[in-house]
Amino acid sequence: MAPSVLQNGGFFLGLLGAAALIAATAMNKWSVKDRQGEIVTSVYTYKGLWQDCETTSSGLTECRPLYGLLGFSGTFQAVRALMIVGVVLGVLGAVTSVFSLTCLTMTSMEDSSKAKMSLTAGIMFIIAGVCGIAGASIYASQIVATFRMSTINNYEGNMMQGGMGGGMGGGMGGIPTYTFGPALFVAWIGGGVLLIGGILKSLAFRGMMKDGTPHYPGVAYKPQAHTKTDSDHHHSAGGKNYV
Structure with missing residues (x-):
């Protein structure tokens, strides 16, 4: 495949993946309240990396910003850091990728420089994709662990209370459980596209370096042909007698 095709495809995919990571990082729906088993769903709760929000049945939404560093777990802070690093590297990779495109002509830039910039942008895209996938996966693992703990606690509470009344009271007043939000899937897809x-x-870097390798064809050396005039001049100069 031609290096230009690989470059253009990598640029558009990297740009799309970076935009997806930015959108996922800014979204508030990383985890949403599980509505399974609920009879009345007057409040819709969802959480993000920067805000916790609630939406009532009337359509009113209230969000609580999540400021500070000390009030949250290290895992949550790690997810934030991974997403921020992924966004920064994705944006820098997209900017670097623009200048490395073969269709963009610059008189002062050689093909080898563009090839190196293409490789740099590719490495940035790969690291950004890994950060996005890792951040979403860590957050998802926390949701799964919390979901299991909440399910077990609600089940034990229902068993202890017993009866129909106890089961309904325990189910409605138990610990709320959360499931995957759309932001997780956006982060996973964006990270995969960046990869x-x-x-x-x-791959475009390899093709550009192969095509840009300088070739020096062999040039046969041919001695200058001597004319008759040059030969006569040579003999006359050599035949002079010096006193």
Whole structure:
């Protein structure tokens, strides 16, 4: 495949993946309240990396910002850090990728420089994709662990109370459980797209270096032909007698 095709494909995929990571990081629906088993759903609760929000049945939404560093777990802070690093590297990779495109002509830039920039952008895309996938996966693992604990606690509470009344009271007043939000899937998809874009940019680097390798064809040396005039001049100069 031509290096230009790989470069253009990697650029568009990297740009799309970076935009997806930015959108996922800014979204508030990383985890949403599980409505399964609820009779009345007057309040819709969902959480993000920066805000916790509640939406009532009337459509009124209230959000509580999550400021500070000390009030949250290390895992939550790690997810934030991974997403921020992924966004920064994705944006920097997209900017670097623009200047490495072969269709963009710059008189002062050689093909080898563009190839190196293409490789740099590819590495940035790959690291950004890994950060996005890792951040979403860590957050998802926390949701799964919390969901299991909440389910077990609600089940034990229902068993202890017993009866129909106890079961209904325990189910409605138990610990709320949360499930995956759409932001997780956006982060996973964005990270995967960034990985593919980074791989394409890296492959384009190999093709550009191969095509840009200087070749020096062999030039046969031919001695200058001597004319008769040059030969006569040479003999006359050599035949002079010096006193």
